[in-house]
Amino acid sequence: METQDLTPMTDGAQLRWTALGDTTRRPAVVMLHGGPGLPGYLGDVAATVADLAPVYRYDQRGTGQSPWQGRHSVARHVDDLVELLDAWDVLQAVLIGHSYGTDLASRFCLAHPGRVAAMLLMCGPFVGDWRAGDRAERERRMSAAQRERLRALENLLDRTEEQEVELLTLAWFTDHADPERGWHWAAREARRRRPVNWAMNRELGREGRADPLDDHLAELRACLPARTELLGAAGDPRPVSALESLALRLDLPLTRIEGAGHEPWLEQPGTVRAHLRRFVQGTVGA
Secondary structure: OEEEEEEEOOOOOEEEEEEEOOOOOOOEEEEEOOOOOOOOOOHHHHHOOOOOOOEEEEOOOOEOOEOOOOOOOHHHHHHHHHHHHHHHOOOOEEEEEEOHHHHHHHHHHHHOHHHEEEEEEEOOOOOOOOHHHHHHHHHHHOOHHHHHHHHHHHOOOOOOHHHHHHHHHHHHHHHOOOHHHHHHHHHHHHHHOOOOOHHHHHHHHHHHHHOOHHHHHHHHHHHOOOOEEEEEEOOOOOOHHHHHHHHHHHOOOEEEEOOOOOOHHHHOHHHHHHHHHHHHHHHHOO
């Protein structure tokens, strides 16, 4: 059973959302996609647990079918989730975030801990000096020609459609542990996950660097729901050591998936499906 709708926010934005499963059941799962600046892409992941609990997902404002032309802030995106939960009549949610979605889930938990029943953080959030390791690993996975071409595309003030697809393919294929399959997936998603809201990406990126989650970890640890877990991938160019450090600081269990990159459900679908189902079953008692 699938439900879709467009919900207005108090500031005039409208957010497109989709629900899978029986929306009368509680608690509900809410999946938060990454980016920032990409439309939602977790439909296949949502389907793996929709028989256990209703699963909501939405295009964050300014992406996909949620149009927005104004400024972006983490606080506003947190408020969006509050307003959506209210619209869905969901008092407490099981949050499953991926990549930037793990940052959003963590910020939401800091602001509204009473509305989080459980939280699974997948491939994030990354804290500490992780960016240097990420850049180095990505460069290692690329040829010299690929690195040069990516820099040239990034420096263009205006890109054609094909240049944008090429840039995203070069930027994303290194997310995967298997470079050949990674190129195929990146090229496919470079046409699907469009348009990229680069302004949103820059604005939320600047805010995150100015007020890093690192500075709020003690507060976050104090308000985390009892059932909170981290899920990382050994083949992610972002260093798993950063997630290991986070797990220690937050006193959380971390599961490391071998043979997979930043989107582990693509390279290890059975392992990720089993982990998600175990987590949701343990939370909702299905």
